[in-house]
Amino acid sequence: MAxxxxxxxxxxxxxxxxxxIRMPGGEKLLQCFQCGTCTSDCPVARFSDKYRxxxxxxxxxxxxxxKVLSSDFLWLCASCFTCTDxxxxxxxxxxxxxxxxxxxxxxxRIPEVFKVLLSNLIxxxxxxxxxxxxIKKRESLGLPPLPKVNIEGLNKSLQGMSIESFLxxxxxxxxxxxxxx
Amino acid sequence: xxxxxKYLFYLGCAIPYRVSSYEVSxxxxxxxxGVELVEMPEFNCCGLPLEPLxxxxxxxxxxxxxxxxxxxxxxxxxxxxxxxxxLRKTGKTLKENKALKEEINRHLKESxxxxxGGIEVKHISQVLVEDIxxxxxxxxxxxxxxxxxLAGHSxxxxxxxKKYIGFEDPENPRVLKMLISVTGAKPVEYLGETxxxxxxxxxxxxxxxxxxxxxxxxxxxxxxxxxxxxICPACHMMYEANQIRAEKMFGxxxxxxxxxxxxxxxxxxxxxxGELGFDELRVKPTKILEKI
Ligand code: SF4
Ligand code: SF4
Numbered sequence: 001m002a003x004x005x006x007x008x009x010x011x012x013x014x015x016x017x018x019x020x021i022r023m024p025g026g027e028k029l030l031q032c033f034q035c036g037t038c039t040s041d042c043p044v045a046r047f048s049d050k051y052r053x054x055x056x057x058x059x060x061x062x063x064x065x066x067k068v069l070s071s072d073f074l075w076l077c078a079s080c081f082t083c084t085d086x087x088x089x090x091x092x093x094x095x096x097x098x099x100x101x102x103x104x105x106x107x108x109r110i111p112e113v114f115k116v117l118l119s120n121l122i123x124x125x126x127x128x129x130x131x132x133x134x135i136k137k138r139e140s141l142g143l144p145p146l147p148k149v150n151i152e153g154l155n156k157s158l159q160g161m162s163i164e165s166f167l168x169x170x171x172x173x174x175x176x177x178x179x180x181x
Numbered sequence: 182x183x184x185x186x187k188y189l190f191y192l193g194c195a196i197p198y199r200v201s202s203y204e205v206s207x208x209x210x211x212x213x214x215g216v217e218l219v220e221m222p223e224f225n226c227c228g229l230p231l232e233p234l235x236x237x238x239x240x241x242x243x244x245x246x247x248x249x250x251x252x253x254x255x256x257x258x259x260x261x262x263x264x265x266x267x268l269r270k271t272g273k274t275l276k277e278n279k280a281l282k283e284e285i286n287r288h289l290k291e292s293x294x295x296x297x298g299g300i301e302v303k304h305i306s307q308v309l310v311e312d313i314x315x316x317x318x319x320x321x322x323x324x325x326x327x328x329x330x331l332a333g334h335s336x337x338x339x340x341x342x343k344k345y346i347g348f349e350d351p352e353n354p355r356v357l358k359m360l361i362s363v364t365g366a367k368p369v370e371y372l373g374e375t376x377x378x379x380x381x382x383x384x385x386x387x388x389x390x391x392x393x394x395x396x397x398x399x400x401x402x403x404x405x406x407x408x409x410x411x412i413c414p415a416c417h418m419m420y421e422a423n424q425i426r427a428e429k430m431f432g433x434x435x436x437x438x439x440x441x442x443x444x445x446x447x448x449x450x451x452x453x454x455g456e457l458g459f460d461e462l463r464v465k466p467t468k469i470l471e472k473i
Contacts, residue, residue, distance in 0.1 A: 024236060024274075024281075043377045047392040075233065075385055080377035081341035085351055092342070101233040110234065113384040117230050121242075125225040128198040138197070141205055141458075146197055147224035153292030154225050157245055160288075161238050 016063040023102070025095025032057045038083035038093045044076050051076045053083055053093055060100060069104040075111050077101075108168060115170035122163060125149030186312065188258035188303070189250050190218040191268070193414070194226050196260060199422070200414040202458030206443035207260050207305060209457060213450055214313050214321060218258065223249045229267040229338075230381075240281075241288045243271035247302075248294040256301040258308055260443075262413045265304040266338040270345045272298060304339060306356050306412050306442070307348055318363050323451040325365025328472045331445070332371050332406035333357035334397065334420070336378065336413035351375060360442055361410060364449035371404035373397065380415035383423070387430075394419050394427045398435040407469050408438040410445055417441060424464055438466035448473060 020026040032054075039045050039054040050073045059068045068074060074097065083093035104110070117127040124130070126149070135146065196204050211218060228242030247268060250257050259265040275282040276298040286295055303311075309318060333354075340351035349356050354375065358368040376397060379390030397420060401409050411417040421439035428434055439462070447457040454460075454470060 043379065043393055044382065044389055047389045048386065051389075076382055076389065078377050078379055078381045078390075079232075080337040080381075082337070082351075082375075082377070084342045094342070098232060098236065102235055105234040111385060114231065114234055118234065121226055121231065126194045126198070127226045127230050128194050130194075130198050134197060134201070137201070141201055143201065143204060143208070144220055147192065147221040149225055150223050150292065153223075153294070154245070156291035157241050157288045157294070158238070159291060161235065161241065166234055 011066055012063045013065040014063050016065045017061055019103070020060055020096065020099055023099040025092050026099040028089065028091040029057065029060055029096050031089040032061065032087075032091045033089060034058060035088060037086050037088060038091075041082050041086055043080060043082065044078050048073070048076060053077070053097065056097055056100065057091065057093065060096065068100055069107060070109060072111075074100055074104060105166060106162070108165065110166060112170070115167055118163065118166055119170050122155055122158070123151070125151060125154055186215055187217040187219060187255060188308065189253055189255040189300075190220055191227075191246065191250075191257045191259045191264055191302075192221070192224070193259065193261040193264040194230075195263075195414040195418070199418055202461040203260055203414050203417065203441045203443065205456075205458040206441055206447050209452060210443050210446050210450060211305075213452075214309075214317065216258075216308070216313065219253065219255060221246070221249065222253065227264040227267040228271075229263045232267075237285075239267065240271055240275070240285050243268050244275060244285045244289060244296040245292075245294055247272055247298075247300065248289055248296045251297055251299045254300070256303060258303055258305060260305050260412075260414065262304055262336045262338040263415060265302060266341075266346055268302040272300075272302060273345060304348075304412070306335070306339065306360060309360060310356055315359060315363050318360075318446070322364060322449045324449055324473065326445070326449050326473050327365045329366035329407050329469060330369050330405060331361050331366045331408055331410050332369050332374075332401040332404055333361055333410045333442075334374070334378070334416055336411065336416045337375075339412070357410065357412060357442065361445070364445055366445070366449075369404045369406050371406065372400040378413075378416040378419040380419045383419065387426075390419065391423065391427045391430050394423055395431055395433070395435075398424060398427070398437050401437055402435060406437070407472065408440055408466060410440055410442050412442045422463055436464065438462065438464050438469055440466065440469075 077097045228239035232239035340349040361368040379393035383390040
């Protein structure tokens, strides 16, 4: 028991919560009083054994930086904002979780699918690679051509946004990543 | 009333990728209702799907579109509630936070753009209800769909988070019900009406996302609805195209046709299924078409 608490406390980063509350959307983290409304109303928690928003909030409050940022369940939030609307303490739960994803992403912990979306974006302006057949079909459906994308301007606007580091390790194979199941 | 009936049309990524039926039917009904759509002179993704990587990245992507739109002086109309809420939230956030606005504008300046905050962003359902008005729509109905009982699903981003959107009540959504009623069909209540479709995590966990699809379709079926009506390309993809996948995964049969609201409205306005992208539907709405 004693050993266990030592090994846990060595993984606690007491400054973590202050990092979170400085990020836009994370401000209210410390207001959470662990009522559990977010988890009980969360559609993902209903079907997932490992996804619990209340627990994620608690882990962030406690400073379990490594544990929360390296978890794969963090990415399961569907961003439906039910929790944000219903939290009695005004915690923007979905945004706190997004802050945590952003922190994980900054450390290079990014599920492949997001790399694929980003890589499509900087090449085409769209997050999906829209197949030639679809673009052709627009004509036969009587639809106008797709709006123009200013790729150069887009990429200029994204300077300083760590695009290269987000994309590290994106594989060409990843392009076939299933985007919609 | 008094509102301009001309909008800048923001298409988004999901519709041209997979959901042309929404675009085809929306353009048809809007034209017939006297709405003029102007194409975006320049486009990029609104940023919503990339916000998990970086909030600031999302703000830049959104603000670029808003800045392009400002140059035309037109308000934006979107079909996708995701684009709607993202562009709308960004506009609101930047207008309220001068320092952040300046920071984002430093990025935009690199390509000669500037966000000032001069235009509004509206979802098609909002344009239909607020700008065109139910009276005008009612006058355009030539074939009331009196025999249909329909379940509506408005999608999370049309109304949540409430403090940023504030156009529809997330706990008691009414807009889509009013829009269904105006076609002559009967909107039905069902369990879990405001539940999420799971599209944003479809690529990460198909068990969870398809469980959400299954749950919704079972509730819709229990309520005795003839079809489910959506106003979001992502929700439509989940309940329609992925309905077949959910049926396989759970070894069940749902058989719930899923129509874009604009397809439904088009039918009631006397248009033919062939003009409204019905061919693209995988769950064939044969029974509904027989009933009307
Ligand atoms: S609903 Fe709010 S206060 Fe309750 S556990 Fe979740 S974040 Fe904490
Ligand atoms: S936003 Fe995320 S955590 Fe909150 S209810 Fe939706 S899926 Fe659950």
